Amino acid sequence: MLNTGTLFLIYCLSIGEVFMTNSDATGKKSYQIQNGPCTYTFLLPEPQNCGGPSSTFTNQVQRDDLVDYDSSVQRLEQLETTMENNTQWLQKLENYIQENLKQDMAQMQNNAVQNHTVTMIKIGTSLLSQTAEQTRKITTVEAQVINQTTRLERQLLENSISTSKLENEILQQINEIQKLNEKNSFLEKRVEDMEGKRNTELENLEAEKEQLKKLVEKQTSIIKEMEQQLLRTSSDNSAMKQQQQELTNTVNNLIHTISVGSNPAMMQDDPDQYNDCAAVFKSGNKESGVYSLTIPDTKQQFKAYCDMEIDGGGWTVIQKRFNGLVDFHQTWKNYTMGFGDISGEHWLGNEIISMLTQEKQHVLRIDLTDWEGNTAFSKYEQFSLDGEKQNYRIHLNSYSGTAGKTSSMGQPGSDFSTKDVDNDKCICKCSQMLSGGWWFDACGPSNLNGVYYQQGQNTNRFNGIKWYYWKGSAYSLKATTMMIRPSNF
């Protein structure tokens, strides 16, 4: 006889792991089998009194011998029947289990396949979505790359267009420069031609200038010669006049001597006593003419013309002009010592004038005559000349007279200048420009020692005998007299 529990366990072990057994109140035992993810629970009946009764039974056989034999046989038969039933039941159970197992396995396989499929689908879906994402990103990147490429291409195109434009412009500029160069060359050639012509003209002009210069030099020498001739003539004339004047003076003196009788104060007999014409006048000699005088504090004699008629007389004439016979374009030395004809046109001399006016205060009177017969005078109550070291600087004060409301002598006084000594205030040389020696300023409104112009030629002359505030700057006067007299006369 087989124990059904043992068989069952053997079976269960063959298909899985039996891991738990329990007995419940009915005496049945439960078994749990784990097979993969499945757990099976079985309830099996337990055999009762199988061990103990066997010894009891053996004892009863021995005691009763065959009394209970019949009952034993019956019992055995019952047991056999039970065994068969159990075997059948086990077979059924086995079948059932096998059926269930098959189904479970199929189910499990199905589930597994489904799970795998789902997982695979999930993985596939995930892969697909990732692929889609990657694809989308790639597409985006591609689009960006395309955009960049397009933009770069466009820029390249624009750059190439700009380059073409610039090239065109450069070509145009080069053309312009070439044209300008051509023009420049043309102009340079023209300038060279013109310079050549100009040089030729200049050479011609230089030659003409040289010729003119020679001509001018020749003319100048002729003029100088003529001037010398004129001077000779005029000096002859002056000498004759002087002789005439001396003769007249002699005659006058004789007449005077005769008329006066034996007058011991006669100037000509004792010139040491008279330093100027005022003294002569006061001595009783009231006749205008040439007198011999003595420089104050010396025995140096000099001759002077005395005007004894104008404005009370007693005037010592220091300058006289009336006919143009004496050249007043003289040197410093001549103006210092005096020149000309005392009885005619002359300059008394800066040294004598300086000595006289420094010795005592003097009045200066200037009488002027124009070519229309008008006369005028200018008078300065104070007049003096410095010495030669101060360039015979003139000092004037207290102007009055009819020859202009304003003095034509510059104030304050100027230094004396001659053609060879320039002391004026002009960057030019006034004496050389205006002729004569004078107290030029720059060059000032007067010059009574200018060129003597005859009637009809005396206007529009800027280097003539000028007294601006009477007749203007371009009128050359006919006659002038400058004379001095002590203020206390």
Ligand SMILES: [Ca+2]
């Ligand atoms: Ca000068």
